[in-house]
Amino acid sequence: MPKNTFFNLPEKKRTRILNAAIDEFSKYSYEKASITRIVNTANIAKGSFYQYFENKLDLFRHIFMISADEKLKYLKPTLDKMESEDFFTTLRNLYVAGIEFVKENYKLSQIADRLMKSNNENLKNEIFGETKPKSNHFLKVLLLKGIKRGEIDSSIDVELVSVMLTNLSFTITEYYLKTNEKGIVTDDYSDLMEMVEKMIYTIENGIKIKGEDNNDY
Amino acid sequence: MPKNTFFNLPEKKRTRILNAAIDEFSKYSYEKASITRIVNTANIAKGSFYQYFENKLDLFRHIFMISADEKLKYLKPTLDKMESEDFFTTLRNLYVAGIEFVKENYKLSQIADRLMKSNNENLKNEIFGETKPKSNHFLKVLLLKGIKRGEIDSSIDVELVSVMLTNLSFTITEYYLKTNEKGIVTDDYSDLMEMVEKMIYTIENGIKIKGEDNNDY
């Protein structure tokens, strides 16, 4: 946790420091990010920094929490409607919300993304605690509910599929960013929706050709 | 390229250096890997290292090439049989071969994996050149062939699905390693095959419930 002195700071100064840190951590990994660069960008003294934060990790954890909170804001509406919607609607909305978060909070998403991809297990433990984040646990529950409701094929391996769907959410985000390079952010969501639609279609139906003459039975 | 002095070295010494480097780069990212640690592990002088390699990058590139060559050996049989096998058999064999490579060359696979995940675009360019590796291009061709042969649903988005299948190959590798933690390497491939089978099933058929009463038509 940042020290009280940090929260007592005038808002302008506080956000100046946060922005400098977000800039730095979105450009560089935790290890390569430099406190010296951050304090220079934010125009504060090195010593001041250590009046605000315990150390580099303390700052990084704070920034990461900001990112997680922000992402949750995007997912919240979908999570709230979960009970009344069918599985594929919820999944579709989660994917869309995920991409929207990345579109509108690119730097924050980069920071979280980098941490997820990182092989620095020490750092991950410091951030998440010993309990690894089972982001697929939620999808597992959702899948089981879908099976009960008769929406999902009960012969699937729920554990494996939940991991697949979790990773596909990263895949679609990356793919969207690649196909929409130059970072053009438009209010037109049609292409985004179309892409998610295609992916959901594939997840629903698979890629094998359908029709009476081609099945294995 | 390593210098001639390196290739002139007695084989024992050369492999000692290579093993030390592979150890280091499998434990640490390119940036955090330390030449000093490598020369200590390999029991050579710092100066000797620079008789063998131009610099750190020269060594890393060499190690990465070794990893890529080794992986290709695993994939080769499947690639050679490609024409005579159907799409899903080829995909299944590629996934299995990919996991086998990781099982039997864990350190090398870690090194390649870390580079793929890395956000150090400079480094990636140094290794791959300006042309980004389109590992999904191959799957795209394979998908198109599958569609022609009447094996694959022609209404899918080939580009998107090829990216999905590429990422799912990473997913299944990670998943296999997690469920088979402690690094127990057995000659029993039944659990590996079962897992790949489940994933292929899902890719083929999707996860939506099938049967006359539940379809949307």
Add this chain to the structure above:
DNA sequence: ATATAATATGACTATAAAGTCACATGACTA
């Protein structure tokens, strides 16, 4: 045996990092 070329060496340079600390400045209180 001598000369020459190839290889081995580790102290050293330059650079950058995180974190510290004695002191300076400002604000609020009695």
Add this chain to the structure above:
DNA sequence: TAGTCATGTGACTTTATAGTCATATTATAT
């Protein structure tokens, strides 16, 4: 006004890094 406490500061310490270089050793050729 004097005193106290919170905040601000940047030179400094420690530690680690990649890469260099003058010198020593060994192998080869004459």
